[in-house]
Amino acid sequence: LTMSILDSTALDSTALDSTALDSKVPEGAIADKWENHKFSMKLVNPNNKRRFDIIVVGTGLAGASAAATLGELGYQVKAFTFHDSPRRAHSIAAQGGINAAKNYTNDGDSVHRLFYDTVKGGDYRSREANVHRLAEVSVNIIDQATAQGVPFARDYGGLLDNRSFGGAQVSRTFYARGQTGQQLLIGAYSALMRQVAAGTVELHTRSELLDVVKKDGRACGIVTRDLLSGEVTPHSAHAVVLATGGYSNVYFLSTNAMMCNVTAAWRAHKQGAYFANPCYTQIHPTCIPASDDFQSKLTLMSESLRNDGRIWVPSASDDARPTADIPEDDRDYYLERKYPAFGNLVPRDVASRNAKTVCDEGHGVGPLRNGVYLDFAAAIARNGHDTISEKYGNLFDMYQRITGENPYEQPMRIYPAIHYTMGGLWVDYHLMTTVPGLYSIGEANFSDHGANRLGASALMQGLADGYFVLPYTIGDDLAGQLGNTVVPTDDPVFTAAVAGIEDETRRWLSINGTRSVDHFHRELGRIVWDRIGMARNRAGLESAVSEISDLRTEFHGDVRVLGSADTLNQSLEKAGRVADFFELAELMARDALEREESCGGHFREEHQTPEGEAQRDDDNFAHVAAWEWNGEGAPQTRHREELTFETVALSQRSYK
Numbered sequence: 001l002t003m004s005i006l007d008s009t010a011l012d013s014t015a016l017d018s019t020a021l022d023s024k025v026p027e028g029a030i031a032d033k034w035e036n037h038k039f040s041m042k043l044v045n046p047n048n049k050r051r052f053d054i055i056v057v058g059t060g061l062a063g064a065s066a067a068a069t070l071g072e073l074g075y076q077v078k079a080f081t082f083h084d085s086p087r088r089a090h091s092i093a094a095q096g097g098i099n100a101a102k103n104y105t106n107d108g109d110s111v112h113r114l115f116y117d118t119v120k121g122g123d124y125r126s127r128e129a130n131v132h133r134l135a136e137v138s139v140n141i142i143d144q145a146t147a148q149g150v151p152f153a154r155d156y157g158g159l160l161d162n163r164s165f166g167g168a169q170v171s172r173t174f175y176a177r178g179q180t181g182q183q184l185l186i187g188a189y190s191a192l193m194r195q196v197a198a199g200t201v202e203l204h205t206r207s208e209l210l211d212v213v214k215k216d217g218r219a220c221g222i223v224t225r226d227l228l229s230g231e232v233t234p235h236s237a238h239a240v241v242l243a244t245g246g247y248s249n250v251y252f253l254s255t256n257a258m259m260c261n262v263t264a265a266w267r268a269h270k271q272g273a274y275f276a277n278p279c280y281t282q283i284h285p286t287c288i289p290a291s292d293d294f295q296s297k298l299t300l301m302s303e304s305l306r307n308d309g310r311i312w313v314p315s316a317s318d319d320a321r322p323t324a325d326i327p328e329d330d331r332d333y334y335l336e337r338k339y340p341a342f343g344n345l346v347p348r349d350v351a352s353r354n355a356k357t358v359c360d361e362g363h364g365v366g367p368l369r370n371g372v373y374l375d376f377a378a379a380i381a382r383n384g385h386d387t388i389s390e391k392y393g394n395l396f397d398m399y400q401r402i403t404g405e406n407p408y409e410q411p412m413r414i415y416p417a418i419h420y421t422m423g424g425l426w427v428d429y430h431l432m433t434t435v436p437g438l439y440s441i442g443e444a445n446f447s448d449h450g451a452n453r454l455g456a457s458a459l460m461q462g463l464a465d466g467y468f469v470l471p472y473t474i475g476d477d478l479a480g481q482l483g484n485t486v487v488p489t490d491d492p493v494f495t496a497a498v499a500g501i502e503d504e505t506r507r508w509l510s511i512n513g514t515r516s517v518d519h520f521h522r523e524l525g526r527i528v529w530d531r532i533g534m535a536r537n538r539a540g541l542e543s544a545v546s547e548i549s550d551l552r553t554e555f556h557g558d559v560r561v562l563g564s565a566d567t568l569n570q571s572l573e574k575a576g577r578v579a580d581f582f583e584l585a586e587l588m589a590r591d592a593l594e595r596e597e598s599c600g601g602h603f604r605e606e607h608q609t610p611e612g613e614a615q616r617d618d619d620n621f622a623h624v625a626a627w628e629w630n631g632e633g634a635p636q637t638r639h640r641e642e643l644t645f646e647t648v649a650l651s652q653r654s655y656k
Contacts, residue, residue, distance in 0.1 A: 021626075021641065024429040025129040030647050031112075034133040037429075038472055042479035049074035052478050053237040053486050055222055056080070057209050057264055060089030061181070061459060062442025063243030064188035065466030071195030073471060078235060079192065079201055082208040082227060082259065087189050090245060090257045091462065094181025095395065096165065096304035097173035098145075098459040100138040105162050109170040111135045118457065119648045121167040121347050122422070122450020123600035123616065125280075127624070128647055129429060130447045137468040138460050142174055144467055148187035151176050163307050163391075165455035167347040167655075173456040178302050178395040184459055188466070207233075208573065209264045210504075212240060212271045212438065213487075213497045219271075219438035220487040223497045225505075227573065230566040232501050234494040236486040238478060239437045241470065242268060243462075246421035246443040248281070250581045250588070251533075252525025254418040255287055255300040261577040262584050265425050265444050273433035274626035274639060276426035276446035278584065279592035282453055282601050283534050284419030285351035288402055289371040298417040299402055301374075302395055303455040306344045308379035308388065309412070311335050311351075313372050317362030323373065323411055334358055342655040349452045349601045349614070350655060352416035356534050357612070359415070366413045373411035380408065416534060420458060422449045422601065423591075426626040426641070430473035431465060434626075439474065441465035446624065451600025505565045508575045513558035517574040520555040521581065524548065528585050536592050537605040544589040552582040587627060587636060594638060597621045609652075618650050 026037040044052070052075050056067040059081040067079040083089065103109040114135040119126055142160070146152060152174050153161040162171040176183040195201040204224070211223040213234065221236040247262035248254035269275045286306065288299045312333045314326055334354055336343045344351075355372050358364070365371050380388050385408060389396070396407045403413070425433050425440040427447050432439050442462040449457065487493065531544035555578070563569040598607040598614035599621070607615045616622075624641040 041476040058243035059086035060091035061462035068191035071200035092182040095302035097175035121454040126450030234489040274426040277423040280422035282420040283352040287417035289415040309374040313363040371413035375411035
């Protein structure tokens, strides 16, 4: 097995000892690693699987598919969601599609090309072996989903249809109109509920994880709070799987559902799970611009719209003419001009930075001059109104309901917004964190997308981890636990964890300050967006560390949490989540400060090419930064997993 050595440096003058982490990446040719490794891993025979208890936290695509598959295999599974139904997971918001290297369009796609595009799209900051495995199992996902009845779009001959997404020159994205995430989640949900009915999965709704519990260094369970009754309860298992999504809501305004948070991952981090690459956040270029300062979230418009929509701004700054009055010669189709090979289908980080640039230069459109146009006039003239409606009708309807503007008759207005986070808990090739027995899958981990995720790859990773990777790798660890019983929930480690949560609850309710949780969350979001958003620089990041620290102190002294602990209390829920966001935000700033390069979604203004593109420093930063929690008030330790590129040669990304 290849060893990934993590060097350690703290952000103050005190450096802690380095630690060698085993990423468990197998030897051999990259195309053979996963298949050969599946044979070399230990197995748990069918009769013994029922002796193991596994906790799965989160029931989106990654969590629902993992719980369903583990239950089908015979494990005893407890699945937890803070929603009233697994179908409310944020996975439903994914609109455009899911990538898979099926090559149904016969346009040159392959497993290797999907692997290459993903590594390149992530700006060469991902682990090659994980990405190749993802590309390999992508083909199985489509077969699995189709067998479940997911209504993928089909061509005239009845075969599954494909369309293009950013960062690729082939059509490999399978889609269900503009509802792909929802339809895939219904498929995973049906598989999950089948196991609930069979008795292999025990479903806990309206339950939020507030701590991960360890005994003798190994994860042995979790502590949850019932969001309706307020009851705090311990749960024990042989292994814990976190499938709790990303942390985009640290920015307050994002395309994520408002309940999305970092608490599960962050509480695991504080129990010893390293947090990797927190500064890698993705800005989606195709969102509806904010209309005022009091919005609570932003709305995503699918990247699939860039297949037929052309992005442009008026060539003259502050041109307020209606779009119908602006002739072609007075329009700047800036992506087509700058990147002729990919045009409007450049990766998200490239499209987002260019939109920011033209708006900063005074070419923004709309009432607040905070958008660019996405124009379908040419596509409608070429293909007809009905064809465009068949492809994007629900997206057009949603846009019109929100803005009052008809995109069939005038261009959409779009602007980048926070959408996804590539950072997350560090995991090895088996998807295990640095805490034995604790796994992280889907967006909650860092593993597959490097510094920028390609469109339609989030659904691919979530289902790959849940259906086809974790069910293999978790057995390798559990085989060594055969004969061990779960830690009883009256053990002192659980008693102490429950007491800690109850003390935290009493503290929030006793502050009795003057400002709401939302007030502090919004102010934090402004700092993070301004300082750790699409463009970053040393002065801004240093200021962010100071500003976040000051605001956090004010938050803990002046937040007002109304209500009580023994009933539904959304203010209390938010207080804990925002407290975790404060700590995460400070780490994001420190991580961005340490990474003296630009790569993918991490754009340091000091490090760019003469053409304004991201300029990497492969000599010093071709590594994963994995941070270790050292206790309240202590600086975290920055570990390094060196990335090796044996198959894809490091080069400057070009989409021209």
